[in-house]
Amino acid sequence: MSATFLPPFARLGRIERYVLVQQGRSLAVALAIVAALVMLIDFVEISRGVGSDVDLSALRILGLMLLKSPAVIVQLLPFVFLFGTLAAFVGLNRRSELIAMRAAGVSAWRFVLPAAGAAFVIGVLTVTVLAPIASSADGLFQRERQRLSGSVLGGDGQAIWLREGDENRQTVIRAERQDRASGRLLGVTFFIYTTDPDGRRTVSERIQAASATLSAGKWRLLDAVGAQPGERQVRYATLDLLSSLADEEAFERFARPQSTPFWSLPAQITRIEEAGFSSTAYRLRLQQQLAIPLMFAAMSILAAAFSLRLMRLGDLARMIASAVVLGFAFFFVNQASAAFGSAQVIPPILAAWLPPVLTALAAFTLLFYTEDG
Incomplete structure (x- = not known):
């Protein structure tokens, strides 16, 4: 041979x-x-x-x-x-x-x-x-x-943090807990930021709601209270906010870098950056x-x-x-x-x-x- x-x-x-x-x-x-x-x-x-x-x-x-x-x-x-x-x-x-x-x-x-x-x-x-x-x-x-x-420890007692948006508008979402049976977030606060031409971000509105449900590209808020800087609060029985989060991925926690397989890292980096988080790690x-x-x-x-x-x-x-x-x-x-x-x-x-x-x-x-x- x-x-x-x-x-x-x-x-x-x-x-x-x-x-x-x-x-x-x-x-x-x-x-x-x-x-x-x-x-x-x-x-x-x-x-x-x-x-x-x-x-x-x-x-x-x-x-x-x-x-x-x-x-x-x-x-x-x-x-x-x-x-x-x-x-x-x-x-x-x-x-x-x-x-x-x-x-x-x-x-x-x-x-x-x-x-x-x-x-x-x-x-x-x-x-x-x-x-x-x-x-x-x-x-x-x-x-x-x-x-x-x-x-x-009771599991569902931990606060949930989410983030979404683009280069012009960012929304940070905090929920006290999640009802896993219905997928609703309970005790929710939305912090909405806008970016000026100089790249500085300022809070444009804060919305608190008793519950929030993500479906079909939008958040459905119940019993909500919204306020903008310098203005009075406005109450809403229901309020819809557009969302860029996918329903099936919204509540998935990002795995640790050490727990992410090599072949999944590029997609994970893209997903994290699209969510507005740092992908340095x-x-x-x-x-x-x-x-x-x-x-x-x-x-x-x-x-x-x-x-x-x-x-x-x-x-x-x-x-x-x-x-x-x-x-x-x-x-x-x-x-x-x-x-x-x-x-x-x-x-x-x-x-x-x-x-x-x-x-x-x-x-x-x-x-x-x-x-x-």
Whole structure:
């Protein structure tokens, strides 16, 4: 069979395949350890949190844990690649296999780049398959936790906030509660804002009503009282207000960015912006998901570069400690960058891509220095 039609793994040399197998085994061990720790912590947290409010069996807590833990595990996957790849190459080095490869004239790029490429491919699979499943499971967990907590707290006692409008007119709606049987909002207040040519928004009218029902593109208000600035109140037995909200989507709460699957993020961003809310957190989440493959590859190269230096320096403990410290430094930079992005101090695209790009540059710099001096 021609080499052109062979799968990529089969086209690799024996050395590359051997290194990839060793990396895969170490990644599996690192993933198992991280997953076990995360699930243990989540089990205890759910037992203390939801389990303290509702009498839940151990099997039910286990089910909630299995819904919550995947999202946390996906978030910690960069550490899996850092520690897993580091363990693989340290093992090769301690068995003198790396020394033999280098003595035979094999360049470090020959087995480091395939490892980084495998990490990149796994990152793509994580973004397109694993992360959406984990996000959907996290959404199910959040809804189930709210349902269980609602059964204790009374559920419908929380205020409801809605927003609609366009660039010229905005309406903020607050309701004390919702009658889910009829879909009516009870104890409703409408704050209507208008935008002047200078872009400043001012309150043009405030309307309070005993109830409001959304149907066929309009709000039907009962027993309403409206007032404009500087004018007397006007009472209405019924009052109709045009609405841009769809009936089936009006009362759906926006899922958390972490609970929104990757494939649903663009539509969710559009929907949030059309409702007049800020989509910064969701845009940041989308860019962070797109940066995952680069992050995994950068972590793999960084770990391999530290392992290669062991041959020349002979200081195993110090180099491993340096790699661990650098990994946690990356985590700190990633969290700080995400916080700046959420606060709109820096653009979301910069906040998401800056940590993996910096990690990749540091990894390539260290690898160039190790390989070429």
